[in-house]
Amino acid sequence: MAVERFPVEASHILMFARSIGDSNPIYSDESHAAGTEVGSIIAPPTFAQASAQFDPDYFLRPKDGQKWFGSGGTASGTLVKDKAEDDSKSDDKKSGSSAGGLHAEQHFTYHRHLKPGDILTAETKPGESWEKESKRAGVLKFSESITEYRDQGGELVVTARSVGVVTEKVIEQ
Amino acid sequence: MGLNADELNVGDSYSEVIVEDLTRTQIVQYAGASGDYNPVHSDEKFVTEVAGYPTVFAHGMLTMGMTGRMLTNYVGDGRLTYYGVRFVNQVWPGDTLTARAEIAEIREENGQTLVDLAISTTNQDEKFVLTGNATARVE
Numbered sequence: 001m002a003v004e005r006f007p008v009e010a011s012h013i014l015m016f017a018r019s020i021g022d023s024n025p026i027y028s029d030e031s032h033a034a035g036t037e038v039g040s041i042i043a044p045p046t047f048a049q050a051s052a053q054f055d056p057d058y059f060l061r062p063k064d065g066q067k068w069f070g071s072g073g074t075a076s077g078t079l080v081k082d083k084a085e086d087d088s089k090s091d092d093k094k095s096g097s098s099a100g101g102l103h104a105e106q107h108f109t110y111h112r113h114l115k116p117g118d119i120l121t122a123e124t125k126p127g128e129s130w131e132k133e134s135k136r137a138g139v140l141k142f143s144e145s146i147t148e149y150r151d152q153g154g155e156l157v158v159t160a161r162s163v164g165v166v167t168e169k170v171i172e173q
Numbered sequence: 174m175g176l177n178a179d180e181l182n183v184g185d186s187y188s189e190v191i192v193e194d195l196t197r198t199q200i201v202q203y204a205g206a207s208g209d210y211n212p213v214h215s216d217e218k219f220v221t222e223v224a225g226y227p228t229v230f231a232h233g234m235l236t237m238g239m240t241g242r243m244l245t246n247y248v249g250d251g252r253l254t255y256y257g258v259r260f261v262n263q264v265w266p267g268d269t270l271t272a273r274a275e276i277a278e279i280r281e282e283n284g285q286t287l288v289d290l291a292i293s294t295t296n297q298d299e300k301f302v303l304t305g306n307a308t309a310r311v312e
Contacts, residue, residue, distance in 0.1 A: 012206070019206035020238035021192060021199065026250045037175075038251035045241040045256050049234050053208035060211045070212030075222035103233040107257030161257070170225040171263065 003122035006054040006149070010116040013043045016050055043114040048149055048158045049106075051122045102171075104142060105163035111156050119152045127161065138168025175249040176311045178286045181279055187247040188273035191239040191294070195231060195268045203235040226263075233260035236270065236303050240294045243272035248288070248309035258292065258305030269297045274307065286311050 010028075017027035022044060025032040033041045052058045062068040068077045114120070127144030134140050142165050149158040192199070201215050209232055212219040220226050237258050244256065264270065271294065278289040288311050294303040 016206040016238075019199070019203040020235065020242060022238075022242040022245075024242070024245065024250070036250060042251055044238060045245065045253055046234060046238045049209075050207045058208065060209050062210060068212075069219070069223075070210075070216045071218040071223075075218050103260055105257070105259045106234065106237055107255070109255050110253055113251045113253075173227065173263075 002124065003051050003055045003120070006051045006120040006122060008043060008047075008114050008116055008118040008120060010041055012050065012053075013041060013047065013116065016047050017044055020044060020046070038113065040115050045108060045110070045113075046106075047114055048108065048122075048147075048160055051120070051147075051149070055122075101164045101166040103162070104165040105161070107161040109159040111158065114149075114157065118157070120149050120157065122147050122149050134167075136172040137170070140168070141166045175252045175309065176247075176288065178279055178288070178311045181276055181288060181311065183276050183278060186273060186275040187243070188271055189243040189246060191243055191270050191272045193269045195264065195266055195270070197229060197266050200229060200231050200235065200266070203232055203238070207232065207234060209234065228266060230266075231264040231268075233258075233264075233303075236260065236264050236294060237305075239270065240272040240292060240303055240305075244274060244290070244292070244307055244309075247274055248290075248307075248311070252309040252311070253307055254287065254310060255306070255308040257307070258303050260302070261304055262296070262300055262302045264296065264302050268302075270294050270302065272303075277306075279311075 014028045026036060026038065026042060027044060030041055070077060124145050124147040127146050129143040132140045132142065142163055144161065144163050147160040148156055151157050204210050204214055213224050213226065214229055214232055217229055220229050241256060244253065274290040274292050276288055277291045280287055288309050290307045292305040292307055293301055296302050
């Protein structure tokens, strides 16, 4: 994944904060924020994940003219396996959590907190991959990716480490 | 304002109910805001007939986001230097989640006082759905 331009905007922060049920005014109220230690609206700690909105190749968003694997007339527009294969053929390096897979771990290191007006880039590199046997889901295939978010001045602002897992079978409940 | 190190002790804890009776609508809301439209989170037909799960389930990142609210309410805005989690069980519509942070260590690094926290989020059956760690700057 490479995101060339991730503009951090106040309305997006507001929507994101609402979606996680966080009504802290630091995420929406400029005049409140001006009187706090941080001095301006900032983004919630997990907001960097929303960079997916600005990744042109992000595979978990339906795109114009392409088949989508969710239901339409049938339960699946395109089989998940086919989609995973298509994705693996593409040059685009996937983030840790992939179609047919689950998100296993997520880590953020904050060099500073994001705020409206930041224009970020994000560069993702693959990390380690490993396997583990699980009673509830068979063989688990883990893969790690590291994403560096930099601001308009080239400064590193957030480093994210994501681990995705593909399970051999559906997790027993 | 951040926490004051003089008033903190290893083993101190803070917890919050971060969601009661999680709705499918909130999961959809998170999909829209984050951009992750994986149909396992919103598409009942796909998730039951193709993916093989009993119903839709929350994005791990939604649980991490909601748990983050507990953290920032505790340590203050803009105070986190690290926040990392493992998603250990799925979160389902109807779940009520409680997130907890416990002080594991208070230390100095580069002239700053930092507090390391062990984090966990449990559902209404006391089952862990998320475990992790965070580090925050304190006074």
